[in-house]
Amino acid sequence: MSVHVEASSPFWDGCARSELLLQRCSACGALRHPPSSVCPHCLSAQNEWVPASGRGTIYTFAVVRQALSKAWEDKVPYTVAVIELEEGLHFLTELVDIDPDAVTIGLPVEVSFTERDGVTLPLFRPR
Numbered sequence: 001m002s003v004h005v006e007a008s009s010p011f012w013d014g015c016a017r018s019e020l021l022l023q024r025c026s027a028c029g030a031l032r033h034p035p036s037s038v039c040p041h042c043l044s045a046q047n048e049w050v051p052a053s054g055r056g057t058i059y060t061f062a063v064v065r066q067a068l069s070k071a072w073e074d075k076v077p078y079t080v081a082v083i084e085l086e087e088g089l090h091f092l093t094e095l096v097d098i099d100p101d102a103v104t105i106g107l108p109v110e111v112s113f114t115e116r117d118g119v120t121l122p123l124f125r126p127r
Contacts, residue, residue, distance in 0.1 A: 008035040010049045015120040018113045020052040022087060033089045054111035055127065056085040063100040079103050083124050097125040 007023075014021035023032050027044035038045050061081035067073040079095040081103070095103060096112060110127040113120050 007037045011035050012119070014049065014051075015113060015122050018120070020054045020111050020122055021049045022052045022085075022089065023047045024050045031087055031089055033091060052111075053086045056083040056091070056109055056124070058082075058095075058103065058105050058107045058109060059084040059090055060105060061095065061103050063103070081109075081124065083109055091122075091124075094121075094123050095125065096123045 011021055011023075023035050024030070024047060025032070025039035025042060025044055026046035026048055028039060028042040030039060030041040031050075032040065039047065059082040061079055063077050063079050064072075064075075065077045067076050077100045079098070079100045081093060081095050083091045083093055085091055095109070096114070108127050109124040111122050112125045114123050115121070
């Protein structure tokens with residue numbers, strides 16, 4: 001198993017349980033996402049996984065209106081967004097349960113777990 005996969009497997013295990021988890025450095029207390037094997041703040045390799053609120057606001061977004069692959073033709077248009085979590089981290093995701101033309105920066109959102117191709121993904125929807 002690669003270091004990247006090892007670093008992120010607790011995140012994906014949490015998603016499978018419908019729980020959004022973040023890494024927290026055991027040395028300095030800094031939260032981080034995406035997961036990594038070393039803290040970017042203090043370089044400690046010691047970390048723990050803590051539950052996130054699952055709430056935030058839209059920091060920025062883009063509406064995808066053209067499929068770059070036939071596999072995505074039935075999905076367009078869809079919205080990709082960066083969510084500013086209540087914990088202060090930014091989280092790249094897809095928005096669901098909202099018309100792309102209704103999306104605005106600052107819109108309050110919450111996590112919504114969806115299984116696709118055997119993987120549970122943390123998507124976000126308006127709250």
